[in-house]
Amino acid sequence: MTLRRAAITSVGRFLPEKVLSNQDLEVLVETSNDWIVGRTGIRERRIVEEGTGTSELAAAAAQEALDRRGISADDIDLIIVGTVTPDMMFPSTACLVQDKLGASRAWGFDLSAACCGFVYSLTVGSQFIMSGAHERVLVIGADVMSSIIDYRDRATCVIFGDGAGAVLLEAANGDEGLIGYQHKIEGHGGQYLYMPGGGSQHPASANTVEQKMHYVHQDGRQVFKYAVRRTYETTTSLLAREGFTPDDVSLLIAHQANMRILDATRDRLGLPEEKVVKNIHKFGNTTAATIPLALYDALEDRRLDKGDLILFSSVGAGFTAGASLFRWGGLRSSGE
Numbered sequence: 612m613t614l615r616r617a618a619i620t621s622v623g624r625f626l627p628e629k630v631l632s633n634q635d636l637e638v639l640v641e642t643s644n645d646w647i648v649g650r651t652g653i654r655e656r657r658i659v660e661e662g663t664g665t666s667e668l669a670a671a672a673a674q675e676a677l678d679r680r681g682i683s684a685d686d687i688d689l690i691i692v693g694t695v696t697p698d699m700m701f702p703s704t705a706c707l708v709q710d711k712l713g714a715s716r717a718w719g720f721d722l723s724a725a726c727c728g729f730v731y732s733l734t735v736g737s738q739f740i741m742s743g744a745h746e747r748v749l750v751i752g753a754d755v756m757s758s759i760i761d762y763r764d765r766a767t768c769v770i771f772g773d774g775a776g777a778v779l780l781e782a783a784n785g786d787e788g789l790i791g792y793q794h795k796i797e798g799h800g801g802q803y804l805y806m807p808g809g810g811s812q813h814p815a816s817a818n819t820v821e822q823k824m825h826y827v828h829q830d831g832r833q834v835f836k837y838a839v840r841r842t843y844e845t846t847t848s849l850l851a852r853e854g855f856t857p858d859d860v861s862l863l864i865a866h867q868a869n870m871r872i873l874d875a876t877r878d879r880l881g882l883p884e885e886k887v888v889k890n891i892h893k894f895g896n897t898t899a900a901t902i903p904l905a906l907y908d909a910l911e912d913r914r915l916d917k918g919d920l921i922l923f924s925s926v927g928a929g930f931t932a933g934a935s936l937f938r939w940g941g942l943r944s945s946g947e
């Protein structure tokens with residue numbers, strides 16, 4: 612087997628049309644636009660129509676990535692979907708996406724790492740390109756968080772939104788692509804952010820519904836503290852290991868969980884404002900989708916040039932933490 616680099620060569624996204632604004636939330640729970648903007652930076656988020664499964668968003672985002680690249684679904688070898696809101700327990704969202712796309716040759720699976728779902732999937736997908744086993748891998752981060760949020764709980768309902776982002780991985784032509792990654796899980800953190808109902812320990816029952824076990828439960832303060840500390844530790848140790856300093860980073864594309872977490876990370880890394888992508892004000896925390904959605908926005912805003920060093924980073928339920936470094940090589944269009 613040959614070892615080669617894995618590069619991101621196309622991107623796609625899907626966002627539901629329906630906007631849930633802070634003003635809409637003021638009607639549902641005791642909160643205010645000022646509190647939400649001041650404590651999180653979020654102004655609005657997108658929400659699906661009831662009954663829309665994550666696979667629908669994921670397939671739409673993937674289709675855009677294929678269209679931009681000018682290839683067909685039959686060219687895909689592997690589909691990985693990072694999600695914590697699969698359409699159902701099984702079959703996997705990846706199977707549903709494969710069917711929706713008509714990706715006749717692909718195999719695939721879901722990867723459960725909450726807000727690290729995309730970063731972990733990117734690393735896993737890259738391995739199949741690097742080993743030479745596959746030529747084209749779709750990596751998707753997609754979540755319908757509105758399906759597991761209690762819109763009577765002000766501590767969680769203001770934060771999350773729905774969305775999907777996808778990237779295509781292919782072999783690098785030059786020195787672009789994945790340079791390195793640093794991932795960690797710390798299961799003791801499970802108690803601070805979780806959804807207990809509907810799994811094997813607490814199968815769905817009238818009692819689990821009554822106990823609100825099918826909703827996100829969160830100790831926001833604990834998650835916040837962990838996120839700030841671990842994001843710094845993960846990113847700095849990755850940079851040092853690969854022989855870089857924060858100064859070398861062209862763009863930090865971090866999980867959009869809270870504007871204050873992004874600002875604290877920027878401060879600690881000593882990065883100027885223009886090197887940090889922020890779109891949390893528009894979409895809230897879309898869990899596995901935030902990073903591909905932020906990459907998409909960075910490209911729309913022409914914030915990436917060939918040769919730039921991108922630092923992806925995320926922290927999420929589990930606890931999970933991860934970061935990866937990519938040398939940007941540009942998107943590829945049809946025929947390239």
Ligand SMILES: CC(C)(COP(=O)(O)OP(=O)(O)OC[C@H]1O[C@@H](n2cnc3c(N)ncnc32)[C@H](O)[C@@H]1OP(=O)(O)O)[C@@H](O)C(=O)NCCC(=O)NCCS
Pocket residue numbers: 641642643646647650651726765766769770804829830831832834835838868869896926927928
């Ligand atoms: C959730 C979060 C925004 C709360 O902000 P905070 O500054 O930590 O606020 P606290 O939870 O300490 O609560 C402060 C007060 O605001 C209140 N409050 C909580 N949510 C509120 C809301 N939506 N509107 C108004 N007040 C609210 C609390 O009840 C509390 O009131 P009290 O002091 O009278 O008890 C913040 O902790 C956070 O973002 N944590 C990380 C969450 C996250 O990223 N999750 C996803 C991980 S990937």
